[in-house]
Amino acid sequence: MRKWLLAISGFFLFLMIPRDAHAHILDETKQKSAQFQYSDYYQPIQQYKGKSGVTFISYSRAWNSLNQLQALEAELMNNKHGDELRLLEKVEIYPDYPAGKNILGQYRLQYDYSSSDVRLLPGRTIELYGGDDFRTVESLAATLSHEYGHHFTMYHILDKENKLPEQWMESAYASVRALKNTPAHDDGRGEYEWSIHEIAAEDYVQLFGSEAAVQKQFQMNTDIPTPFDLPELQSYWAKKLNSGEYTVRKPLPFYLVDYKKNERDPAYYDLKFYATDLQNKKAYLIGQEGSGTYMAVQLDQLQSSNPIEKWYRAHEMPAEKNWLLDSSENEKTLFRLIQHEDKGFNRGSKTLAITYSQIENSKTAQNTINLENRLTTAEMKQLLHETANKYGIPAEILKAIAYVETGMKQFDDAGNPIVTEDGGIGIMQVTLTDEEIQAKKIDKERLMNDTKYNIEIGAQILKEKWNWAGTRIPKINDHHPNILEHWYFAVMAYNGLSKRNDPNLPHAKKPYQERVFDIIRNHSLVNVKSIPSFEVEYSDEN
Numbered sequence: 001m002r003k004w005l006l007a008i009s010g011f012f013l014f015l016m017i018p019r020d021a022h023a024h025i026l027d028e029t030k031q032k033s034a035q036f037q038y039s040d041y042y043q044p045i046q047q048y049k050g051k052s053g054v055t056f057i058s059y060s061r062a063w064n065s066l067n068q069l070q071a072l073e074a075e076l077m078n079n080k081h082g083d084e085l086r087l088l089e090k091v092e093i094y095p096d097y098p099a100g101k102n103i104l105g106q107y108r109l110q111y112d113y114s115s116s117d118v119r120l121l122p123g124r125t126i127e128l129y130g131g132d133d134f135r136t137v138e139s140l141a142a143t144l145s146h147e148y149g150h151h152f153t154m155y156h157i158l159d160k161e162n163k164l165p166e167q168w169m170e171s172a173y174a175s176v177r178a179l180k181n182t183p184a185h186d187d188g189r190g191e192y193e194w195s196i197h198e199i200a201a202e203d204y205v206q207l208f209g210s211e212a213a214v215q216k217q218f219q220m221n222t223d224i225p226t227p228f229d230l231p232e233l234q235s236y237w238a239k240k241l242n243s244g245e246y247t248v249r250k251p252l253p254f255y256l257v258d259y260k261k262n263e264r265d266p267a268y269y270d271l272k273f274y275a276t277d278l279q280n281k282k283a284y285l286i287g288q289e290g291s292g293t294y295m296a297v298q299l300d301q302l303q304s305s306n307p308i309e310k311w312y313r314a315h316e317m318p319a320e321k322n323w324l325l326d327s328s329e330n331e332k333t334l335f336r337l338i339q340h341e342d343k344g345f346n347r348g349s350k351t352l353a354i355t356y357s358q359i360e361n362s363k364t365a366q367n368t369i370n371l372e373n374r375l376t377t378a379e380m381k382q383l384l385h386e387t388a389n390k391y392g393i394p395a396e397i398l399k400a401i402a403y404v405e406t407g408m409k410q411f412d413d414a415g416n417p418i419v420t421e422d423g424g425i426g427i428m429q430v431t432l433t434d435e436e437i438q439a440k441k442i443d444k445e446r447l448m449n450d451t452k453y454n455i456e457i458g459a460q461i462l463k464e465k466w467n468w469a470g471t472r473i474p475k476i477n478d479h480h481p482n483i484l485e486h487w488y489f490a491v492m493a494y495n496g497l498s499k500r501n502d503p504n505l506p507h508a509k510k511p512y513q514e515r516v517f518d519i520i521r522n523h524s525l526v527n528v529k530s531i532p533s534f535e536v537e538y539s540d541e542n
Contacts, residue, residue, distance in 0.1 A: 025150060025197055027109045027165060038098040038127065052077055054088050060095035060131030068137075072144070075137045078210035079145050082241065084155035089123045091144070093131040104129050105143040107150040109165070111158055118158045124151055138212050142205070145213035149204030150197065156240050157200070168196045176236045177203070178225065193221040193292070203227050206348060207237065211340035218288040218296035222334060228252075228348035237345075245344050252337045253277050253373050254349035255364040257309065267328040268314035269356060274369065275337060275349075276307035276450075283339040283347075287324040290332030290353065297321050302337070307450055327356035366449055367415030374415075375451055380408050380427075383455060391459045392481050393466075396526055398459060400519040401494065404512070405429040410451040417448035427451060428458025465493035473497070476531075484520065488531050491516050 042059035048069035049055045054076065056069040063069065076091065099106055108125040111118055126147040134140050153173075157163055163171045168186040169179065174196060183194045192198065202219045206227050209217070219226055227233050228251045238246040258272035275283065285300040299321055302308055314322040324333050333356070337349040354362045375383065384402055388395040402408045406418050410427040417426055424431040425447050437444055446453045466487065469475040473489035480486055492501050495512035503511050510518070521528050 025107050025109050025165075038094060039092060041098070042094065048073070053086060055090045056093070057090060058093045058131065060093050062095070062132045062135045063093050071137045072140065075141055075210060075212060076144060076148065079148050079213065080208040081148070081152070082243075084120070084152055087120055087122045087124050087155065088126065088148075088151055090125045091128065092125060093128045093140075095130075095132040097129045099127075099129065104134075105147050107147045107154075109150070109154060111154070111164075113164060116162070118162045118164055120155045120158050126151065141210060141212035142217060145205045145209040146201050149201035149209070152204050152208070153197070153200040160240055165197065168200075173200065173236060176230070176232045178230065182224065199224070203233065206338065207234070207345050209340075209346065214338050214340055214346060215284045215301075216286065216296055216298045217338065218286050218292075218334070218336070220292060222288065222290060222292035226336065226348060226351055228336070228338075229350050234345055247344065249345050249347050250277075252283065252339060252347050252349040253369065254335075254337045254352060255369055256335075256352060256354060256359075256362050257364060257366070257369075258311075259359055259363065262314045262325070264315045268322065268325045269327055269359065270311060270313045271325065271354075272309060272311045273335070274307065274309050274364075275302055276373065278302060278304055278308070278339065280305040281339055281341075283337045285335065285337055287321075288334045289324065289330050290334055290355075297324060299324070299335075306453070307446070331355060331357070367411075369415075370411045370417070370449060371415035374411060377408065380451070383452060384408075387452075387455045387459050391463045393459060393462060394482065394484055394487065396484060396520045396524050397487050397491065397516070398455075398462070400516045400523075401458070401462070401491065402427050402455070403519050403523075404515050410454060419448070426454035428454050428461075430454060430457050430461065462490060462494050466490040468493060484517075484526060485529050485531060488513055488517070 039057070039059070044057055044059060045061055045064050046058045046066065046069060047055065048066050050070065050073040052073055054073065056072055058064065058069060063072075072091065072093075097103060106127045106129075108127065110121045110124070112121055113119070126144065128134075128140055128143055128147070134143075154165075157168060157171055157173055158165075161171050161173065166187050168174060169184065174180060174184070177196075177199065179196060179199070183190055184196050184199065185194055186196045188195070199219075199221060202221075205213050205217055206219065231248050234246075234248045238248060253274075253276045255274045256271060257274045260270050262268035262270050273285070280303060282301055282303045284298055285302060286296050287299050288294070288296040297320065299312065299317075300310075302310075312325070314325045317325070323329060333354050335352040335354065339347040341347060352362065380402075381399060384399045385395040388398040399408075405424070406427050406429060408427060409418060412418055418429075419425050420429065422431060423433075425444075430447060432440070432442070437447075442457060443453070447457060448454075465473070466481070469479050469489065473493050476486045476488065477483075492511070492513040495501060499505055500507065501511040501513060503514060509515070517528055520526055
């Protein structure tokens with residue numbers, strides 16, 4: 001089941017209406033004829049001035065209570081905002097569509113300008129239409145966010161770049177948005193979806209919009225990258241906002257890792273997606289037909305602290321979703337994840353475009369995923385530090401083990417997991433038999449491809465060896481976990497209780513635990529004392 005995409009002034013909403021229905025911002029500075037007020041023809045039903053300083057006026061009987069207007073104010077404030085908020089005077093809700101049936105909202109723009117200065121004027125108004133039809137905050141959230149996006153971007157580009165609306169194609173924003181050699185326009189003479197003002201407002205929703213606004217949002221213009229494809233765009237806004245709260249975020253890792261034709265109808269494809277780094281926060285999986293003719297569809301909500309691999313099988317999905325997997329109806333389909341953040345930029349994945357006739361080109365191999373998401377040395381050290389703290393292990397110990405084992409690497413230069421001849425896996429060289437892996441309920445695939453998980457399992461094994469003290473390994477003094485030297489025999493046991501780690505015997509290279517403690521001595525500010533000599537008894541040849 002498909003739904004037509006409705007374009008509006010300052011937004012688009014999803015109804016059974018052709019896409020070419022749209023309008024533009026009301027520029028009351030340049031368009032004197034636009035200065036009439038729709039409010040002159042309607043009777044106010046309810047009014048509320050909130051703590052935000054914005055007055056909410058309803059002309060719709062469906063929005064007749066203070067509680068409704070207070071909830072709408074709360075939704076407005078869920079969109080990230082700054083000093084520009086003081087210039088917004090009113091949000092008005094109309095019962096019908098005074099600007100035209102297909103127009104769901106408009107932003108009334110007015111500014112002062114000279115040859116050297118442009119300033120957005122106070123008293124700005126957002127108008128929301130169709131209040132008798134859209135009776136919930138959720139149904140107005142996306143329109144409200146987009147219209148506020150006009151207010152936000154007008155303030156920053158007019159005031160801080162000193163660019164009139166008809167000069168935006170000359171702006172730094174247009175440059176970082178990669179619009180210079182496209183059909184984009186700032187004079188209203190081109191296609192609606194190529195209006196730079198509409199593109200900027202949609203960027204706002206994606207980067208700054210509320211959770212209610214983003215969870216079904218896919219930008220109207222499918223021919224240009226999203227803000228999550230362009231780190232330069234985040235850098236632009238971070239500089240404009242000049243706040244430590246806004247830093248460039250890496251895209252959410254999101255891939256097609258497998259596919260097959262549906263067993264019941266081969267025109268449909270079943271798709272297997274992979275996502276990671278969700279940080280146990282909700283992310284919305286959104287799909288859209290490739291030309292942008294129809295509405296976007298929320299396919300799923302994902303939330304995990306671990307990587308997710310999940311099949312989407314057409315026959316298991318409702319009709320309003322599975323049509324996106326129909327290759328006979330869609331030449332190309334677009335997918336992406338978006339994740340709302342309370343502070344800073346929202347996060348999103350790069351757009352995953354699948355052309356069904358060339359679907360293999362959209363598939364990503366695991367080693368490529370590993371390479372693209374490989375942790376930096378600083379990130380690796382931080383992860384080791386956090387995991388060590390979680391298990392009560394001195395961070396220096398866990399870091400040194402990772403360095404001795406693999407040089408703090410989970411993958412080789414080709415992105416393949418490091419696996420040694422004796423079966424050691426990954427950064428911590430976890431070495432267990434298949435029976436031990438099954439008994440401990442360890443996910444071997446994750447052990448190979450998930451650095452965080454590998455470190456976690458390595459820490460668990462080391463802590464298990466620590467608990468052997470006094471039984472299978474010697475106990476040093478009071479066996480205090482904060483004293484590095486007291487971990488000597490646990491580190492030895494991590495590599496194996498064998499003659500190769502007996503310091504009393506001659507070896508071609510130092511025993512394992514000695515190499516670990518040498519790393520600590522040479523690469524940290526910690527003073528490591530010598531371990532007293534000891535004798536070892538062997539129960540077998542090893």
